[in-house]
Amino acid sequence: xxxxxxxxxxxxxxxxxxxxxxxxxxxxxxxxxxxxxxxxxxxxxxxxxxxxxxxxxxxxxxxxxxxxxxxxxxxxxxxxxxxxxxxxxxxxxxxxxxxxxxxxxxxxxxxxxxxxxxxxxxxxxxxxxxxxxxxxxxxxxxxxxxxxxxxxxxxxxxxxxxxxxxx
Numbered sequence: 001x002x003x004x005x006x007x008x009x010x011x012x013x014x015x016x017x018x019x020x021x022x023x024x025x026x027x028x029x030x031x032x033x034x035x036x037x038x039x040x041x042x043x044x045x046x047x048x049x050x051x052x053x054x055x056x057x058x059x060x061x062x063x064x065x066x067x068x069x070x071x072x073x074x075x076x077x078x079x080x081x082x083x084x085x086x087x088x089x090x091x092x093x094x095x096x097x098x099x100x101x102x103x104x105x106x107x108x109x110x111x112x113x114x115x116x117x118x119x120x121x122x123x124x125x126x127x128x129x130x131x132x133x134x135x136x137x138x139x140x141x142x143x144x145x146x147x148x149x150x151x152x153x154x155x156x157x158x159x160x161x162x163x164x165x166x167x
Contacts, residue, residue, distance in 0.1 A: 037108060037109040037110065037111075038106070038107070038108050038109075039106070039107040039108075040104060040105070040106045040107075041104075041105055042102075042103050042104065042105070043098070043103055043104075043105035044103060045098075045100055045103070045159075047105070048098040048100075048103075048105050048161070051096065051105065052096060052098070052161060052163055055094075055096060055163055055165065056150075056153065056163065058165075059149070059150035059165065062149065062150045063078050063081065063150075064078065064150045064151060064152050064153045065077065065078050065079055065081075065138060065142070065143075065146065065149060065150070065151045065152070066078070066137075066138060066151055066152045066164075067152075068152065068154045070155070070156050070157045071156065071157070072154065072156060074137070077137040077138060079137070079138065079142045079146075083145045083146050083147075084146070084147060087145065087146055087147030087148075088147050088148070089112070089144055089147065090112050090143060090144065090147055090148050090149075090166035090167060091111070091112055091167060092109050092110060092111050092112055092166070092167055093109070093110040093112060093115060093143070093151075093164065093165075093166050093167075094107070094108070094109055094110075094164065094165050094166070094167055095107070095108040095109075095110075095162065095163070095164050096162070096163040096164075097160070097161070097162045097163075098160065098161045098162075099160050100158070100159040100160065101158070101159075112140075112143075112144075112166070115140050115143070116140055138151070143166050146166070147166070148165070148166050148167045149165065149166055150163075150164075150165050151164040151165055151166060152164040
């Protein structure tokens with residue numbers, strides 16, 4: 001009888017192992033998410049401009065919902081513009097950013113369900129920068145009302161450019 005392990009010990013070991021497996025699964029899901037939704041590459045200013053122009057062409061004549069100055073400070077929100085009558089629910093928020101100093105072009109896709117969750121503050125972090133919808137006088141409901149739309153087209157004095165749209 002001295003070699004027999006008590007049942008409660010097996011239960012504790014089982015719970016501990018299950019917890020470790022859950023942490024590993026969550027880490028794997030996070031890594032998978034980022035590899036599928038973030039793309040960073042080197043691009044010349046010409047290549048980057050053509051990518052920006054291709055996206056911008058889809059929204060020809062459309063005023064962005066948010067306007068920032070050349071330093072990235074909020075100027076105005078254009079959420080009072082008429083929403084399209086047949087707007088469908090957007091499925092994702094896209095960000096295209098270019099830094100001419102290191103010729104880095106970054107594409108980020110954020111599923112709209114993640115924005116709808118509204119956990120804590122309604123912001124999205126992109127490395128060192130942060131897009132906070134409340135600071136931009138914009139809500140997820142505004143984005144849903146407009147459907148796929150141009151949200152931001154911003155170029156600063158140094159040549160950095162950011163384009164945000166819902167699709």
